Amino acid sequence: MTHSFGTTPKADNPARDITLANGILTLTLSGVWRLDRPFPPLAPVKDALATSPAPRKLVFAATAVTGWDSRFLADCRAVLVLARERGVEVEVSGLPEGAASLLDLAAKVPERQGAARKTSHAAFLESMGDLGLGFAQGVVNLLEFLGEVTLACLALLRGRAVFQRSNLVTLIYQAGVEALPIVSLISLLVGLILAFVGAIQLSQFGAQIYVSTIVGIAMVRVMGAIMTGIIMAGRTGAAYAAELGTMQVNEEIDALKTFGFSPTQFLVLPRMIALVLMLPLLCVYADLMGILGGFIVGVFMLHINPIQYLTHTWQSVPLANFWIGLVHSTVFGVLVAMAGCYRGMRCGRSALAVGQAATSAVVTGILAIIIATAIITVACNIIGV
Template identity: 70%
Template sequence: MQRPDTNSPAPSCRVSAASGALLATLSGPWLITSPAPAPDASPAALLRALEATPRPARLAFESSGVTGWDSSLLSALRAVLAKAAATGVQADLSGLPEGVAALLDLAAKVPERKGAARHSVSEPFLERVGGLALSVRDGFEGLTEFLGDVTLACLNLARGRAVFQRSELLSLIKQSGLDALPIVSLISLLVGLILAFVGAIQLRQFGAQIYVSTIVGIAMVRVMGAIMTGIIMAGRTGAAFAAELGTMQVNEEIDALRTFGFSPTEFLVLPRMLALVLMMPLLCVYADLMGVLGGFIVGVVMLDINPMQYLTTTWQSVPLVNFWIGLTHSTVFGVLIALAGCYRGMRCGRSALAVGQATTSAVVTSIMSIIIATAVLTVLCEILGF
């Protein structure tokens, strides 16, 4: 950050009135490094003159004494011109330095896109609470509308009337499935290793190392494989869905689809949800195998368990019902991740900042949904006796 040069002259803005018009005489260097002008020779004095009674009819500028300028002059003049427009005073920019008038005219013709800037405003507590309540209500209405559109799209799919690109569905299946195998492999293998290490520390005290296979097998197959896969896909695929749809919203591609008579929910959301719902159970099974492999490595290498004994114990100690519970978890997680990512993307604002916020919200919403769904499914399994 540049500091003002106290040795340089200060800029000046002298205001004079004649025949119902204001003349602002600018002089000196209007630079960021220049010291602040005197209070009676600053743009604030010109702002006060524009609010005076009677109101002047015209505002003109004289800038022959300006020795240099940069964005500081543009910022001061933009505030003055905004006040002149608010008070109905006509501004004549012909007396400004060469290039200043063109830049100001360009800034006025291109309005700031909504949501592009961050504003730090101190609001009263009750106003913040009311705004939060309204945002929650709007969010609930938007979510209800989105779920309704998704339901109609699924019904059209069941009747064979859904309109979307089959080639895009295949590409999304590859993106959600095959491309995710490396990270799923690594994380699931490490989770199996960790579970086996933690179990081995306790079981070795009782000479029951063989039950490490039981701990790893049940934990991975029943819930951990599905949860870890869901979290990975939330941060990888769910965020990608939100970013893709958010960028399309910024570029007005979704509006173009509506203009051509296509349903954005069918054309964009439905194939993404189908791809993730189809791939999540397969990835969950793969994660279960990698987790069991991680436990196998610890059991054979660290605990000196016979490989066939380890595999046999795993097969005998993991009931098949745990496998189906894990697949149920993964399918539910796939639906939730796809809905969260697509919902945040479809409801994204029209700026780069909004795309980042939508991506972050998609990941947070997906992970929260996974945790809540896990708790609900665990309670249901307990009630049903599984």
């Protein structure tokens, strides 16, 4: 008795005719079995294997197959899996020679244990333990880096630090002159915004002249330093992390250690010097650009006399605010440089790790700037400055 579970091929599309006779299930394949063609469904094969009595053997007849690719192998492999699940013997000799040999090879090589990706969820206590261990290891790494930087600074004071002076000049230029355009734009806009916010309230009382006081004190005391520090964290800190991370990937840092050079002295120290020297200067420049932004609003929109505006700014901004701003900027220079260099020196050895190091450097630098600002502000309030 013969049963037919077939499909009629159209043109040269793949087709699978299924016949069951004397306990032998025959799959007659024809057409071009390639990815760009619609494959017949496997449901008829499942139905044929599920008939009662079940077939003893499954054979292929593929003399009419005129072309095939990897998807044909995947389809045949799926048929083999269905047959073996039901204990049906399979004969692949009727397939094209290359396909038959590949399927035999796949059947002879067992799947490696643990190769499949598994999704697992750690217990809550285990997750908390991992977080605690990771935090402790991060603290140890940070303290180790701080120790290395301290030793490098001591070597610099003794005149024994080893690094390229020409490289220091390049780093100073990159951290200073090349940062002027973005610092100019951001500081000018911040000054404009502060002046607008102050003018909205002060104009109600006819006290527009005090816009100069608001802008001057805010920019000189803290805003100029904060905005410059954040700009340098996003611009220079990320660049330091990416540069050192790439050197870590290329094993250049390992080469320095092999030749007896201290990577901290050779790579980290000049970058710290460059930022510590340039950030206070950029802060003073940002103060001037912010005051210029307030000057534009006060003179051209509030119609304040230019000389009066500048004179009132000079008289209302104490010199102590200027020094507080310089202290802020110097501390920010150290923090941004250390954040960028620390993330770069602790970078993994892959392109993904370099990107993560650059991102972490920016986040760490900005967070350190905010925390340092809070601490310095509280300290100034305590000593009455």
